[in-house]
Amino acid sequence: MSESKPARKQQQRSIVTQLKLLDAAIDAFSENGFKGTSTRDIADRAGVHHPLITYHFKNKEQLWRAAADRIFREFNISLVKAMAEVPEIDPRARAATFIRTYVHFAHGQPALHKIILQESSHPTSRLDWLIKNHLRPLFEEVVKSLKELQALGVAPPGDPALLFNMIRVSAGGLLALAVEIKGTSNLDLDSEAALDELSEMIIRCFLPGEMPARH
Amino acid sequence: MSESKPARKQQQRSIVTQLKLLDAAIDAFSENGFKGTSTRDIADRAGVHHPLITYHFKNKEQLWRAAADRIFREFNISLVKAMAEVPEIDPRARAATFIRTYVHFAHGQPALHKIILQESSHPTSRLDWLIKNHLRPLFEEVVKSLKELQALGVAPPGDPALLFNMIRVSAGGLLALAVEIKGTSNLDLDSEAALDELSEMIIRCFLPGEMPARH
DNA sequence: GTCTATAATTAGATAGAC
DNA sequence: GTCTATCTAATTATAGAC
Numbered sequence: 001m002s003e004s005k006p007a008r009k010q011q012q013r014s015i016v017t018q019l020k021l022l023d024a025a026i027d028a029f030s031e032n033g034f035k036g037t038s039t040r041d042i043a044d045r046a047g048v049h050h051p052l053i054t055y056h057f058k059n060k061e062q063l064w065r066a067a068a069d070r071i072f073r074e075f076n077i078s079l080v081k082a083m084a085e086v087p088e089i090d091p092r093a094r095a096a097t098f099i100r101t102y103v104h105f106a107h108g109q110p111a112l113h114k115i116i117l118q119e120s121s122h123p124t125s126r127l128d129w130l131i132k133n134h135l136r137p138l139f140e141e142v143v144k145s146l147k148e149l150q151a152l153g154v155a156p157p158g159d160p161a162l163l164f165n166m167i168r169v170s171a172g173g174l175l176a177l178a179v180e181i182k183g184t185s186n187l188d189l190d191s192e193a194a195l196d197e198l199s200e201m202i203i204r205c206f207l208p209g210e211m212p213a214r215h
Numbered sequence: 216m217s218e219s220k221p222a223r224k225q226q227q228r229s230i231v232t233q234l235k236l237l238d239a240a241i242d243a244f245s246e247n248g249f250k251g252t253s254t255r256d257i258a259d260r261a262g263v264h265h266p267l268i269t270y271h272f273k274n275k276e277q278l279w280r281a282a283a284d285r286i287f288r289e290f291n292i293s294l295v296k297a298m299a300e301v302p303e304i305d306p307r308a309r310a311a312t313f314i315r316t317y318v319h320f321a322h323g324q325p326a327l328h329k330i331i332l333q334e335s336s337h338p339t340s341r342l343d344w345l346i347k348n349h350l351r352p353l354f355e356e357v358v359k360s361l362k363e364l365q366a367l368g369v370a371p372p373g374d375p376a377l378l379f380n381m382i383r384v385s386a387g388g389l390l391a392l393a394v395e396i397k398g399t400s401n402l403d404l405d406s407e408a409a410l411d412e413l414s415e416m417i418i419r420c421f422l423p424g425e426m427p428a429r430h
Numbered sequence: 431g432t433c434t435a436t437a438a439t440t441a442g443a444t445a446g447a448c
Numbered sequence: 449g450t451c452t453a454t455c456t457a458a459t460t461a462t463a464g465a466c
Contacts, residue, residue: 036251
């Protein structure tokens with residue numbers, strides 16, 4: 001089939017272009033927000049001509065959604081992979097693994113939290129979409145485990161939704177501020193050791209109780 | 216002096232215009248960031264003609280600085296006032312008052328944290344200015360008290376700079392996400408009761424130890 | 431102190447050649 | 449699938465009348 005070969009070649013190049021645009025979009029949107037980034041800036045970062053954005057993603061809004069999808073899809077893959085290695089019967093170890101995974105992923109991909117921050121500054125249709133498609137499903141699963149840990153006396157008492165959000169901002173929210181924290185606190189959050197220290201500090205503050213011995 | 220009266224009247228109006236522009240700028244910049252907000256948007260929100268921005272503040276950058284100055288000046292006033300009422304000799308009570316004051320101020324003026332978030336998304340000259348003029352002075356004072364609390368066993372051990380930033384994001388950083396948190400966690404952070412609960416939860420997690428009895 | 435008019439730049443999106 | 453050219457609208461900033 002002599003006509004299938006060039007067709008595949010074109011498809012491959014198309015995928016590469018799309019990935020370059022998505023990575024550039026993630027960077028630009030997390031730096032300057034939706035309104036603050038121009039499609040020209042994204043195209044320049046990706047090294048492609050700006051009308052290609054319309055071609056591949058229709059418009060700025062659809063490109064934003066595709067970029068958000070990419071971030072959360074990769075996060076979920078990391079999460080599922082990490083959680084698969086912890087025994088179901090030890091909820092504290094599972095929570096600790098969740099925190100460590102979240103911290104390490106948010107360091108490598110700070111856009112995970114930055115995109116949320118940018119969109120949460122005021123109500124938008126993009127925020128509604130983000131909540132419905134990515135944030136709520138994750139929240140509901142995690143808060144279930146957190147209630148369990150509170151019942152066991154491992155996590156401190158109080159509204160579990162509040163506790164979840166405190167943990168979340170202490171991890172991703174703190175790492176999203178890395179540039180500022182380096183400047184004001186002289187704290188370098190770029191080393192593996194610093195990430196471990198942050199993870200352990202979060203566990204120490206939010207999961208202070210020991211697991212009760214099983215009979 | 217018949218010529219001083221119209222002069223004062225003009226000065227008064229000028230001040231009102233400047234304040235309206237500053238409030239509008241605070242809202243707009245915290246919603247859309249520096250790049251994402253247009254001076255026209257700010258002028259529209261303030262209900263004044265947009266060339267007045269150039270007249271009163273020279274340019275967008277100077278208006279941003281004046282807006283940031285206004286937020287931090289008011290926060291410092293609130294802080295000094297609240298801290299003056301707590302006895303010097305009880306560092307835990309002082310820290311608790313700091314947290315409650317921060318939470319309540321950040322609720323009324325979420326721009327306090329949002330402006331920082333917007334500028335911390337990547338290095339800018341504005342962030343450098345913010346760190347030098349507002350963030351570092353505050354940080355250095357608070358971290359001193361935090362070290363004291365760690366020595367007393369009230370605050371958990373670990374890097375005090377890390378602890379400070381965890382507390383900060385759990386208060387201001389969480390409130391900056393209020394719109395999103397309402398959507399995903401169904402948690403309404405607008406009531407006095409919710410703010411008190413958040414404050415107490417922060418105190419519970421980050422200042423878990425009792426004050427040792429004084430001899 | 432206020433306003434209109436406008437210059438110069440940059441934005442998102444499209445049309446059509448290749 | 450890629451590119452040039454271009455349209456329309458919106459941007460920051462300034463000049464100058466009142």
